[in-house]
Amino acid sequence: MSRTGQPIDVLLAEADLRARVAEMGAAITRDYAGKHLVVIGVLKGSFIFLADLVRAIDLPLSVDFIGISSYQGTRSTGVVQITSDLTRPIEGKDVLLVEDIVDTGLTMKYLLENLGTRRPASIRIAALLEKPARAQVKIDVHYRGFVIGDEFVVGYGLDWDGKMRNLPFVGVPRT
Numbered sequence: 001m002s003r004t005g006q007p008i009d010v011l012l013a014e015a016d017l018r019a020r021v022a023e024m025g026a027a028i029t030r031d032y033a034g035k036h037l038v039v040i041g042v043l044k045g046s047f048i049f050l051a052d053l054v055r056a057i058d059l060p061l062s063v064d065f066i067g068i069s070s071y072q073g074t075r076s077t078g079v080v081q082i083t084s085d086l087t088r089p090i091e092g093k094d095v096l097l098v099e100d101i102v103d104t105g106l107t108m109k110y111l112l113e114n115l116g117t118r119r120p121a122s123i124r125i126a127a128l129l130e131k132p133a134r135a136q137v138k139i140d141v142h143y144r145g146f147v148i149g150d151e152f153v154v155g156y157g158l159d160w161d162g163k164m165r166n167l168p169f170v171g172v173p174r175t
């Protein structure tokens with residue numbers, strides 16, 4: 001395949017992603033009716049999911065991003081770092097944190113603790129994927145796209161060493 005340089009087995013096709021993101025957007029629209037949401041994308045992995053999800057939410061909202069990094073290749077270093085911070089305070093705001101994947105849960109644990117100290121009115125997580133087999137901490141994912149197995153996945157924002165984020169589907173590189 002030209003975008004990857006190696007074969008990828010499709011796990012979630014474009015149509016599966018589109019349908020599930022529409023459902024998630026509808027649920028969020030219902031739950032936050034009458035409120036103004038602050039949608040926070042966790043960079044870089046969330047950027048494609050976030051772009052599709054916000055277009056499925058029929059509410060007034062703002063978007064901000066926080067840059068986080070902990071993975072090298074296919075492994076979590078366990079050390080979570082903020083590489084770029086939010087541009088606005090979230091005190092008193094209803095925050096929806098948007099992630100591509102909750103894997104060990106360490107990134108989300110760190111973010112919930114860090115953002116929690118900024119005193120938002122509420123904070124929930126929308127994650128496209130959750131990998132419970134690898135969880136090291138319990139994270140309450142309020143809006144979950146798909147539960148997947150223990151495989152390392154790429155595409156739709158998810159990378160392998162910085163590459164393959166631009167695949168329009170979620171797949172598993174053949175090893």
Ligand SMILES: O=P(O)(O)OC[C@H]1O[C@H](OP(=O)(O)OP(=O)(O)O)[C@H](O)[C@@H]1O
Nearest residue numbers: 043044045069070071103104105106107
């Ligand atoms: O639950 P965890 O085991 O912490 O893994 C999940 C996090 O790891 C990935 O980000 P990464 O640190 O690779 O940065 P990226 O989003 O820029 O790819 C992914 O996008 C999540 O943010």
Ligand code: HPA
Nearest residue numbers: 103151152153154158159
């Ligand atoms: O399965 C994964 N793929 C890409 N990035 C990731 N970050 C945590 N888990 C994954």
Ligand SMILES: [Mg+2]
Nearest residue numbers: 045071158159
């Ligand atoms: Mg990554």
